[in-house]
Amino acid sequence: MSPKKVARDIYDAALLDHIGLNVSLLVFRALRLFSVFGIFCVTSVISTKLCNLAKVYFQAYAVDICTIILFVINIYCVVLHIFRETLTVRRIRLLDHPQREFYRSVDISIAHVVRAECDQAVSLVGAASLGLSCGAISRFIIDGAQLNRIISLAIFPVMLVVSMYAITFTVASRNRIHKPTVIGHVFIGLILGVTAAVLLNVVLFRDQFMNRLPIATFDINSVIQIQLLISIIVSASALVLCRIAYKKILKSNNSYTARGASYRATTVRRKFTSISATIVSSDLQDPVKNMSICRILLFTWFFGSVACVFAYLQPELRFIAVQKLNTCIAVLALVLGLCIADIYSTWIGPLVYSHRWRCSWEAGANIYAMAVIPLGIALSAGVLIALPLMVGVSRMGGSWFLLLSVVLTAIVCDWIATSLFPGEQTNAGPNNVQIPLSAGFLAVFGSACLTGIAWMLAESSFSWILIIIASVLIGVAIWTAKRRILRLPLRPSA
Amino acid sequence: MDREKTNFAPSFEAVGLSLEYFHGKPVLNNLNLAIRGPQLIRLDAANGSGKSTLIEAASGYLRPSKGEVRINGHLAHDEAIRAQRRVCRSTPALHPNLSVSDHLVISANLAGVDRSEPLQRAERLGLEEWFGFRTNTLSMGTAKKLWFIMCSTGLFNVMFLDEPFNGVDQQSIEYMVSEINNWSVRSLVVLVSHTVPESLNIAQTVSLV
Numbered sequence: 001m002s003p004k005k006v007a008r009d010i011y012d013a014a015l016l017d018h019i020g021l022n023v024s025l026l027v028f029r030a031l032r033l034f035s036v037f038g039i040f041c042v043t044s045v046i047s048t049k050l051c052n053l054a055k056v057y058f059q060a061y062a063v064d065i066c067t068i069i070l071f072v073i074n075i076y077c078v079v080l081h082i083f084r085e086t087l088t089v090r091r092i093r094l095l096d097h098p099q100r101e102f103y104r105s106v107d108i109s110i111a112h113v114v115r116a117e118c119d120q121a122v123s124l125v126g127a128a129s130l131g132l133s134c135g136a137i138s139r140f141i142i143d144g145a146q147l148n149r150i151i152s153l154a155i156f157p158v159m160l161v162v163s164m165y166a167i168t169f170t171v172a173s174r175n176r177i178h179k180p181t182v183i184g185h186v187f188i189g190l191i192l193g194v195t196a197a198v199l200l201n202v203v204l205f206r207d208q209f210m211n212r213l214p215i216a217t218f219d220i221n222s223v224i225q226i227q228l229l230i231s232i233i234v235s236a237s238a239l240v241l242c243r244i245a246y247k248k249i250l251k252s253n254n255s256y257t258a259r260g261a262s263y264r265a266t267t268v269r270r271k272f273t274s275i276s277a278t279i280v281s282s283d284l285q286d287p288v289k290n291m292s293i294c295r296i297l298l299f300t301w302f303f304g305s306v307a308c309v310f311a312y313l314q315p316e317l318r319f320i321a322v323q324k325l326n327t328c329i330a331v332l333a334l335v336l337g338l339c340i341a342d343i344y345s346t347w348i349g350p351l352v353y354s355h356r357w358r359c360s361w362e363a364g365a366n367i368y369a370m371a372v373i374p375l376g377i378a379l380s381a382g383v384l385i386a387l388p389l390m391v392g393v394s395r396m397g398g399s400w401f402l403l404l405s406v407v408l409t410a411i412v413c414d415w416i417a418t419s420l421f422p423g424e425q426t427n428a429g430p431n432n433v434q435i436p437l438s439a440g441f442l443a444v445f446g447s448a449c450l451t452g453i454a455w456m457l458a459e460s461s462f463s464w465i466l467i468i469i470a471s472v473l474i475g476v477a478i479w480t481a482k483r484r485i486l487r488l489p490l491r492p493s494a
Numbered sequence: 495m496d497r498e499k500t501n502f503a504p505s506f507e508a509v510g511l512s513l514e515y516f517h518g519k520p521v522l523n524n525l526n527l528a529i530r531g532p533q534l535i536r537l538d539a540a541n542g543s544g545k546s547t548l549i550e551a552a553s554g555y556l557r558p559s560k561g562e563v564r565i566n567g568h569l570a571h572d573e574a575i576r577a578q579r580r581v582c583r584s585t586p587a588l589h590p591n592l593s594v595s596d597h598l599v600i601s602a603n604l605a606g607v608d609r610s611e612p613l614q615r616a617e618r619l620g621l622e623e624w625f626g627f628r629t630n631t632l633s634m635g636t637a638k639k640l641w642f643i644m645c646s647t648g649l650f651n652v653m654f655l656d657e658p659f660n661g662v663d664q665q666s667i668e669y670m671v672s673e674i675n676n677w678s679v680r681s682l683v684v685l686v687s688h689t690v691p692e693s694l695n696i697a698q699t700v701s702l703v
Binding site: 285286 | 515516517553554555556559571577580581587589591592603604644647648
């Protein structure tokens with residue numbers, strides 16, 4: 001059996017175990033194929049229905065508008081995949097796979113493993129994109145749409161799939177992990193943000209209309225041409241990048257990533273005023289972990305400086321449509337909060353420390369310090385990371401308090417979820433923690449619900465209730481983390 | 495009267511004990527056991543029969559699905575018993591980025607003893623040359639020796655040892671055995687080990703079957 005096939009078998013078996021389904025690999029694959037086909041059918045039908053609707057509302061422009069919308073959806077998926085692979089813990093997994101030792105011992109290249117792990121996401125998203133395109137094509141062929149529109153629609157799924165593979169392989173092929181500088185990333189984010197804000201200002205307000213955004217007049221046909229060109233260029237370059245990166249990973253032959261740190265510990269026989277704080281802070285010194293934080297800082301400083309500079313250059317725009325602005329803030333804060341929560345709970349969360357904290361408690365360590373310090377560090381990091389966005393949001397007239405409370409509640413929800421469910425904490429390394437699906441679901445669901453509540457409260461005069469909710473949640477998180485140290489949770493029946 | 499006695503003598507009791515990691519899949523079922531110290535007891539049973547699970551329950555981390563576990567007369571999860579009990583699990587839970595000496599200092603701080611105690615014991619086990627090294631660079635045997643010292647620092651009167659000799663060299667095993675024998679004079683030591691060195695003063699072997 002080829003290593004590629006074995007890697008796929010291992011991934012599917014691990015996924016089956018993770019989900020808790022008691023079926024054979026063959027049945028599981030058939031089910032997956034069925035769901036991929038189901039997604040394709042459902043999205044095809046939805047797309048056809050929406051195209052019919054577009055035809056009623058936009059008549060002659062329906063094809064063009066639908067093509068542009070589908071282009072935006074596909075580009076959005078690509079951007080989302082970039083965020084997933086570079087800002088979340090996925091980046092650590094791609095750069096320093098937790099089972100690297102295992103795959104090395106069975107002589108399976110990490111390239112095959114990355115490919116197997118990527119196939120799952122690509123097949124689901126690709127099926128949805130293909131369904132949307134096929135639905136639109138089948139509808140517009142009947143109307144006798146121009147060939148360039150049909151080609152555009154047909155090329156979108158290809159662009160999406162190839163781009164997703166290219167992004168994943170490119171991240172995984174970066175074998176050298178160097179310690180990134182926080183200041184450097186903050187500076188780059190700031191410069192990029194200021195430049196983007198100035199450019200945006202020049203493009204949108206060149207005629208300086210007061211009190212309203214100018215509606216640019218453009219030729220829709222040229223937009224379609226440009227969009228087709230972009231799709232072809234992106235697909236072709238992604239295909240080339242994909243091949244180069246995949247070959248690079250294959251060539252690396254599971255070699256170890258050279259870490260900056262030496263074998264010797266930096267400090268020996270220190271005083272240890274707070275054992276928990278020392279352990280948690282030393283756990284955050286890893287270059288891979290620093291890199292993820294730097295990426296998020298780049299993101300927050302970029303958008304924060306865009307908002308600040310834009311508000312400075314166009315003061316008339318401030319305070320307009322605050323409600324819409326707050327809705328955007330809530331969504332942005334939820335995504336940011338979940339990213340931060342995911343990273344910190346995987347590094348210093350209750351599940352990662354469950355065994356070490358348990359042994360420390362047995363040896364006499366203070367349980368409150370062990371429950372509070374990691375959460376305190378994660379919350380402080382959340383505040384510091386979100387700070388530039390908070391400043392930008394308040395400059396634009398939005399609610400910085402909403403942003404802060406959503407970020408903090410996302411972190412706390414994740415903490416509670418990972419404390420409640422038993423997870424797989426293996427001994428293969430500090431990154432090797434498998435957060436159970438149920439915990440992930442609870443964290444996302446809880447955070448989303450609380451974001452809705454926070455958004456509603458921010459719009460009312462009862463925003464102070466958010467402080468009470470946040471305080472109660474922090475208390476619950478500390479209690480559940482403490483409980484996790486004292487009591488091993490049982491797993492559901494295998 | 496009987497309860498008062500158990501409060502002072504080192505003891506380990508399991509009453510109608512059932513343990514499970516998964517709901518409805520018991521590892522141990524209705525176990526009754528009463529051991530009093532000071533002495534060295536060896537728990538013996540085949541692989542997968544629940545020896546380590548019993549130790550996890552004795553540590554108070556795994557709560558019984560039925561029955562109870564008592565250490566020195568207290569329920570195993572009672573905080574009052576924490577200072578008197580030590581548990582040395584089979585898999586070390588060391589911090590990968592801290593040095594060996596950092597771990598020893600931490601264990602001394604937690605146990606409230608002078609740091610010279612674990613440092614001197616570590617020197618006797620040949621760990622001195624590794625003091626400045628991160629624990630993720632240690633071999634299995636070296637990590638096990640460090641773990642053994644960490645889990646037995648300070649004063650205690652009940653000790654649970656799960657496979658402490660695995661991967662450890664003969665010379666170090668002899669030193670560990672001498673320490674275990676010394677503890678068994680004043681404490682109850684419960685040992686789970688498939689490797690039994692001859693010089694170990696085992697008072698009795700308890701079978702879980």
